[in-house]
Amino acid sequence: MVDWLIRVYSGRLILLSLVKNDLKTRYLGSYLGMIWAFVNPLTTVGVLIFVVSFGFKAATDHGAPFAIWLLAGIVPWFFLSEGILTSTSSVLEKTFLVKKVVFDVSLLPVVKIGSALIVHMFFVGVLFGVLLFYGYSPRIMWVQLLYYVFCGVILIQGLAWITSSVIVFVRDVGQAVGVLVQFGFWLTPVFWSIEALPDSARWIIKANPLYYIVNGYRDTFINRVWFWNHWELSIYFWLVTVLIFYSGHRIFVRLRPHFADVV
Secondary structure, eight states, X not given: OHHHHHHHHHTHXXXXXXXXXXXXXXXXTOSSGGGHHHHHHHHHHHHHHHIIIIXXXXXOTTSOOHHHHHHHHHHHHHHHHHHHHHXXXXXXXXXXHHTOTTSXXXXXXXXXXXXXXXXXXXXXXXXXXXXXXXXXXXXXXXXXXXXXXXXXXXXXXXXXXXXXXXXXXXXXXXXXXXXXXXXXXXXXXXXXXXXXXXXXXXXXXXXXXXXXXXXXXXXXXXXXXXXGGGHHHHHHHHHHHHHHHHHXXXXXXXXXXXXXXXX
16 A cells, blocks of 8 residues: 555656546536536535425434535545546546556556545535534544545545456446446435434444445534544454455456456
8 A cells, every 4th residue: 555655656747647637538528618527416415405405304313404414425425436436447548558568557546536536625615615604613623534535545446446457358347336336325324324224234334334434524524523433443444445455456466467458
């Protein structure tokens, strides 16, 4: 992991250039351009808040307005799902770099993660604005957000190495990842509270590493709980994430020499 961070830092200039180019080409030809990257998630959030708040008179068990509770869960989900979905095709979309020996192809998923991170920072700003609007004053605990963003980046990178390398040989992986992300949205307490489940069943949801990050955002902005207070869950998350990260890197390295023959 340390070696990967060093390589990311060493190639930061070309990676930033690729991230900028990725955001431009993704919406090339549309009149609004990159604005669509923010319009679609904003529309989804707005509809959910309106329908649930006014249609179902939803409330939370934590005493927080539903808009804040939902945003604190759906903002990290947008980042995680976008990062996982787009990084899956990161190798296929940059086939011209795959055949260049001088470029570290294992860094290609970082480009997609970086693009998703830029959009994520915008929505974090929206979340900050909503918190201030409802009278939540800034707290030192908000710095904890950086920790959970780092958790998300490492988890996505590990998964991306697996999916982006396997999809080169099995194109169905892209569709499968899309289906799994849809399942993940409903199996992760983004739109619903884990308190609705009996205690005996909650461990199943907590076994999902995405839960740790989504719940971490709510702990940061609503529950005011530091991540070390959930030390058992933190240890479990990092054990699973490091295993995914290591396994993903090994799979990518084993398959990397055959990319040029397939693409």
